[in-house]
Amino acid sequence: MEPIKIVADSAADLTALDGVDFAFAPLKIVTAEREFVDTAALDVREMTDFLARYKGRSSTACPNVDDWLAAFGEAEAVIAITITGGLSGSYNAALTAKQVYEERHPDRRVHVMDSLSAGPEITLHIERMREMILAGRTFDEIVSSFSDYKTELLFVLESLHNFANNGRVSRAAAAAAGVLGIRALGRASAEGTLELLAKPRGEAKSLAAVLANMEKYGCQGGQVLISHCFAADTAERLAEKIRTAYPTATVRTHPCRGLCSFYAEQGGLLIGYEV
Ligand code: X90
Numbered sequence: 001m002e003p004i005k006i007v008a009d010s011a012a013d014l015t016a017l018d019g020v021d022f023a024f025a026p027l028k029i030v031t032a033e034r035e036f037v038d039t040a041a042l043d044v045r046e047m048t049d050f051l052a053r054y055k056g057r058s059s060t061a062c063p064n065v066d067d068w069l070a071a072f073g074e075a076e077a078v079i080a081i082t083i084t085g086g087l088s089g090s091y092n093a094a095l096t097a098k099q100v101y102e103e104r105h106p107d108r109r110v111h112v113m114d115s116l117s118a119g120p121e122i123t124l125h126i127e128r129m130r131e132m133i134l135a136g137r138t139f140d141e142i143v144s145s146f147s148d149y150k151t152e153l154l155f156v157l158e159s160l161h162n163f164a165n166n167g168r169v170s171r172a173a174a175a176a177a178g179v180l181g182i183r184a185l186g187r188a189s190a191e192g193t194l195e196l197l198a199k200p201r202g203e204a205k206s207l208a209a210v211l212a213n214m215e216k217y218g219c220q221g222g223q224v225l226i227s228h229c230f231a232a233d234t235a236e237r238l239a240e241k242i243r244t245a246y247p248t249a250t251v252r253t254h255p256c257r258g259l260c261s262f263y264a265e266q267g268g269l270l271i272g273y274e275v
Contacts, residue, residue: 004133004142005075009063009090010038011083012122013227013257020133022126023071025063027083027090027259032056038258048230048261059166060262062090068097077139078110081125083259085114086192087168111143116192119260120225120272121153127223150275152217153188156206158267160184168263169194185209187217207238210271211245218275221248225272229256229264238269249273 005021008014012024026038029047031054036047051058062083063071072078080098085091091114098110115122128149132142160174173196177184181202189195197213200206224242228235235253242251256264264270 002077002139003075004077004079004139005073006126006129006133007068007071007075007078007080008122008126009082009094009259010257011088011090011118011259012081012126013119013254013260014123014126015040015257017126017130020130021075023073025067025071025090025094027063027088028061029058029258029262030061031058036258042258044255044258044261045230047258048266051262052266057165058162058262060259062088063093065093065097065100068094069101072097072101072110076108078108079129079139079142080110080112081115081122081129082112083118083122084116084188084192086116086189087118087194109139111139113143113146114192116190117151117153117188117272119153119256119264119270120227120254121151121188121270122272123225123227124151124223124272124274125149150218152214152219152273152275154210154213154217154271155184155186155188155264156200156210156269156271157184157264159265162263162265163194169196185213187213203234203237207234207241210238210269211241214242214271214273215245219246219249219273220275221246222250222274224249224251224274226251226253227256227260227264227270227272228253229261229266229268231267231269234267235269238271
């Protein structure tokens, strides 16, 4: 059995993975004063505090081809998964890295998948790949079954400021979020872009709206993973509501790393789930 390495970018919010070979290529959060590389060493709290005080422009940068090659390392077989190509150049950079890697090493192979999503929806796919590797499934089996694993991503954000500043949602769409407790509830669209669904006000209505949209968009129990930007308590309250509504669900929460924290912003929740 050939050893298979899973490679992601830092939008997967995973810094390590037990029992299998894993690495990730970091995205960057960039300001004129400081640059934050989204590695395991990044102090996300310190970055978020700096950005909250920082008056200038901030943006992000996807991993370049060399970053992806570094993450591939010396692996014989790589399955890579990226943040949505609908909002980031990470997928294209990974595809170019695959070509370079396979030209340099004709005996090695790389398959790159576009998650069309971010955060916990990517994590669920990685966890499934991990299980398949541990169960002895082949590279081709894992690659060809990727699209059989159906998942969704919802998000509730208290601000779309950084999305609007970086041209990834329109200023008009971003305007209401953050005013008088209004949040932006949406989902990852089929094209891997933000699809805004509702503008609930306050936590109770927001969590109820998440539950309603989970039902509308196919949740039937199963795995649910919530990632949060410094909102552990809210994430846990949502997790409890989901456990009550779906007694067969396995609901976990974990913190966003740097890239997702930058876009989700303080208080933001991302909900990835199986459908
Ligand atoms: O290439 C780059 O500079 C990165 C651009 C990333 C933009 C998207 C980040 C999403 C982070 C926020 C909520 C979920 C949105 C899901 C949309 C598919 C997570």
